[in-house]
Amino acid sequence: MTSTLLFTFYDLSDNTYTLQHPIEFEIVKSYDSPAQSFEGIFPCDADYPEFYRMQVSLNGNILFKGRLDEQTETHNDQGRRLTIMARSLGALLLDNEALPQTYTNVYLSDLFDEHIRPYGFTSLTAPQDVFFNQYQVVKGMSVWEVFYNFFRSSALGLAYVDDDDNIICQFGPPMGETYTFSNLSDTAMHYSSLKVTRNRYSDISKYVIRNSEGVYDSSYISPNTVSWKLNRTRYLIPSPEFSLFENAPRQEAILRIRRAHMGRFVVTLTYPGIFTAKVGDRINLNTGLHEYTGLFAHQVRMRMSAAGMTTTYTLLDPTYV
Numbered sequence: 001m002t003s004t005l006l007f008t009f010y011d012l013s014d015n016t017y018t019l020q021h022p023i024e025f026e027i028v029k030s031y032d033s034p035a036q037s038f039e040g041i042f043p044c045d046a047d048y049p050e051f052y053r054m055q056v057s058l059n060g061n062i063l064f065k066g067r068l069d070e071q072t073e074t075h076n077d078q079g080r081r082l083t084i085m086a087r088s089l090g091a092l093l094l095d096n097e098a099l100p101q102t103y104t105n106v107y108l109s110d111l112f113d114e115h116i117r118p119y120g121f122t123s124l125t126a127p128q129d130v131f132f133n134q135y136q137v138v139k140g141m142s143v144w145e146v147f148y149n150f151f152r153s154s155a156l157g158l159a160y161v162d163d164d165d166n167i168i169c170q171f172g173p174p175m176g177e178t179y180t181f182s183n184l185s186d187t188a189m190h191y192s193s194l195k196v197t198r199n200r201y202s203d204i205s206k207y208v209i210r211n212s213e214g215v216y217d218s219s220y221i222s223p224n225t226v227s228w229k230l231n232r233t234r235y236l237i238p239s240p241e242f243s244l245f246e247n248a249p250r251q252e253a254i255l256r257i258r259r260a261h262m263g264r265f266v267v268t269l270t271y272p273g274i275f276t277a278k279v280g281d282r283i284n285l286n287t288g289l290h291e292y293t294g295l296f297a298h299q300v301r302m303r304m305s306a307a308g309m310t311t312t313y314t315l316l317d318p319t320y321v
Helices: 091-095 108-119 143-155 248-262
Strands: 005-011 016-018 024-030 037-043 051-058 061-076 079-087 101-107 131-137 158-161 167-170 178-182 193-198 206-210 216-221 233-236 265-271 282-286 291-305 308-316
Touching (some): 037 061, 091 143, 143 158, 143 248, 282 308
Parallel strands (some): 178 282
Antiparallel strands (some): 005 051, 037 079, 206 216, 282 291, 291 308
């Protein structure tokens, strides 16, 4: 079966334009960002109008949809080129600043309605409508930070935006499709390149926490300190959203250590082609030297260049996501 990639663009009157396959393009999706990104270079054979949104599909499945950040036409000895840079709808949540204020008796759904819904998001899924007696929004916070930090600090959960622009809040990482990669099996997907990295420099063993009077009088030690032979200490001034209720600074220390542990084991796996890979997919991998089960797809990078098409997963241990 021949794979068909379609690149559809919309002008300010919502007229549609289908461009030729690009000279190169890249789509990047990451679990820790609400905004997916697209960058592509196309032959420029017409006087195109200003585009404001676009969509990329593969055999009818949407790989990317979003709003343009930049549209550039160039002409040199290589010909005319049209360069497009775009991000998904989640970019609006990063680009818009929240009004500084202190909430009292506020629910997660209240913050969704005030900070997220106005930018085109209509669906919120959460295990419970978590509540704070008091919650501070400081100057410079994006609307996404307000919402994300609220759920993270109240329930130790994480929020993310899925491919369909749904806002998902949950206590553990998402579970997408499961794929098996092995160059030793005819029934598994084969990879073209693989890198397994253990980053010991990223780990933190201990946070010493400053209290409201400016004294560093408590600490949190990673439960892996002894078994992993760690010895790296940091001092923590609690963030505003972690300073308004009891034990919140300790929760922040726990989250920071978990995030440091998240980067200690990273697998970069490249498949020679493009398919509908998603953040949250789980990967079973046999390298020939070691077998890994249930690795979490933290980032997906789809790319086409003169060297061909590839899909690259960045995989992490889901225990620390």
